[in-house]
Structures are given as structure tokens and as C-alpha cells.
Amino acid sequence: QITLKESGPTLVKPTQTLTLTCTFSWFSLSTSGVGVGWIRQPPGKALEWLALIYWDDDKRYSPSLKSRLTITKDTSKNQVVLTMTNMDPVDTATYYCAHRKTYCSSGSCYPYDAFDIWGQGTMVTVSS
Amino acid sequence: SYELTQPLSVSVSPGQTASITCSGDKLGDKYACWYQQKPGQSPVLVIYQDNKRPSGIPERFSGSNSGNTATLTISGTQAMDEADYYCQAWDSSTVVFGGGTKLTVL
Numbered sequence: 001q002i003t004l005k006e007s008g009p010t011l012v013k014p015t016q017t018l019t020l021t022c023t024f025s026w027f028s029l030s031t032s033g034v035g036v037g038w039i040r041q042p043p044g045k046a047l048e049w050l051a052l053i054y055w056d057d058d059k060r061y062s063p064s065l066k067s068r069l070t071i072t073k074d075t076s077k078n079q080v081v082l083t084m085t086n087m088d089p090v091d092t093a094t095y096y097c098a099h100r101k102t103y104c105s106s107g108s109c110y111p112y113d114a115f116d117i118w119g120q121g122t123m124v125t126v127s128s
Numbered sequence: 129s130y131e132l133t134q135p136l137s138v139s140v141s142p143g144q145t146a147s148i149t150c151s152g153d154k155l156g157d158k159y160a161c162w163y164q165q166k167p168g169q170s171p172v173l174v175i176y177q178d179n180k181r182p183s184g185i186p187e188r189f190s191g192s193n194s195g196n197t198a199t200l201t202i203s204g205t206q207a208m209d210e211a212d213y214y215c216q217a218w219d220s221s222t223v224v225f226g227g228g229t230k231l232t233v234l
Contacts, residue, residue: 037223047163047171047214049223060221063129101176113218114161114176121170 002026004036004097004119011125012087018124022080022097029055029075033109035100036080038071040093041121048093052100053080087126094121130219132226139232146202148229150215153196158217160198162191165228166211174213175200207233 008020020038027034037052051071052060061069070083080097101116102109132152140146150160160178163171173182175191178198188203198217202209210233215226 039223039225046228047165047216047225049216049225052223060223063222096170101173101182112161112176113159114173114216115163115171116173116176116182118170118172 002099002117004099004117006095006097006119006122008095008122008124010123011127013128014088014126016087018082018084018087018091020082020084020095020097020122020124022082022119024078024080024097024099027099029053029073029078029080031055031104031109033102033104033111035111036073037098037100037115038080038082038095039098039115039118040091040095042090042093045093050084050095051082089126092124092126094123096121130217130222130224132215132217132224134213134215134226134229136227137230137232139234140202140205142207142233143204146205146209146231146233148200148202148213148215148231150198150200150226151196152198152217152224155196155198155217156194158193158219160191160193160215160217162189162198162200163214163216164209164211165214171214202231205231205233209233 004024038050098115099117101112162175165171178193179191
């Protein structure tokens with residue numbers, strides 16, 4: 001079954017750039033309709049969507065964080081990478097990657113408006 | 129920017145029906161989905177496309193969406209349903225989450 005796993009540093013200093021990697025299995029980001037997103041959750045707070053990348057390299061970003069985010073994919077490695085610049089203590093959170101739910105028919109996949117499989121999350125603390 | 133509003137908390141007695149609302153401007157014109165999140169765990173999709181249940185989600189979970197409000201309904205609520213619930217929708221190709229509702233079963 002589909003799995004995703006986040007990896008990256010657990011501690012970053014203010015003003016540094018955070019780089020997180022999502023490694024996934026049992027689907028391909030070269031298949032039409034497929035997308036992978038990043039979502040974060042500060043301790044005790046709500047989920048916040050960050051970014052999304054599609055099979056065709058279309059990228060979407062949270063309007064409030066767009067200037068600080070970059071999402072890329074490496075199809076050969078089954079990985080999606082998120083970078084966030086100028087980290088601040090308020091960016092302390094658990095960061096999740098997730099698969100956008102799709103249905104597939106006749107060799108093509110079409111996205112639903114939901115994330116059906118999430119990684120376990122990785123906690124990132126921003127502190128000097 | 130588009131916003132989704134949920135009540136901070138909802139309480140329900142075991143075996144009763146719990147309803148959690150999610151409000152947004154013309155939300156009924158979009159698809160809404162719902163996630164369940166228990167402490168220390170990743171979110172789990174329980175409803176997508178307003179009212180569809182993913183495989184493995186119990187039938188007691190149902191959803192509706194009309195006008196400005198989407199609703200998650202849990203019939204015959206069980207103690208194991210105690211969790212945080214988040215609604216989510218898309219607006220202009222971006223993803224929006226609600227602020228979350230803590231469901232207490234007591």
C-alpha cells in the first residue's frame with residue numbers, strides 16, 4: 001500500500017533554511033493526476049497547508065508563505081523536497097507530507113479534493 | 129483569503145449522534161472533506177467529496193455539504209471516536225483547513 005515518510009533536521013536555527021524530504025512508495029509522481037502535498041501543525045494547533053506538486057510539475061503554494069517555500073520532485077527517487085527559507089521559532093511544528101487521493105481509470109488517474117495517505121510527520125524545532 | 133470555521137469543541141454521550149460543522153463562503157459549491165486526528169497520530173481521511181467514506185472507515189461516519197456549511201455526522205458515537213476533526217476544501221487551486229474541533233465523548 002502507499003506509504004510516505006518525511007525526513008530532515010529536527011532542529012534549525014532562526015534565519016536558516018529548512019529542507020525536508022518526503023520519500024514515498026507504491027505510486028509514481030510521473031502518473032497523470034498524482035500529487036503530493038506538505039502540511040504542518042504547530043504543537044497544539046491546527047493543520048496548515050503549505051505546498052503541493054503534481055505529476056506535470058505544476059506547483060501550488062500557500063499564499064501566506066509562498067515567498068519562503070519551494071517544492072520540487074525527483075521522480076526517479078520517488079521523493080518530494082520542500083524548502084522553507086528564513087525559519088523562525090513560530091515555524092516550529094510537525095511537518096507532514098501526504099498523497100492527494102486519486103481514482104484511476106483506463107491508464108489515467110484523476111484527483112479527488114483530499115489527502116488520503118499521510119506520512120508519520122517529522123517534528124522541526126526552530127531555536128537558537 | 130478563504131477561511132473555514134469550525135467550533136472549538138463538541139461533546140457527545142456514547143451512542144448518541146455527534147455533528148461537527150464547517151462554515152465557509154459558498155462552501156457548498158466546493159467539495160469538503162474531513163480528517164480525524166488522535167493525539168500523537170497523523171490525520172486520517174474519514175470523508176471526502178462531501179459524503180464519501182474511504183475504505184475502512186465505519187459507516188457511522190457520514191457527511192453533507194450545502195450552502196455555506198459542511199457537516200460531519202457520527203452516528204452511535206463510540207469512545208474511540210474521541211479526537212480532533214478537521215474540515216478541508218480547495219479554493220482557487222489552494223488547500224484550506226478549518227481550525228479543528230475537539231470531539232469529547234463523555
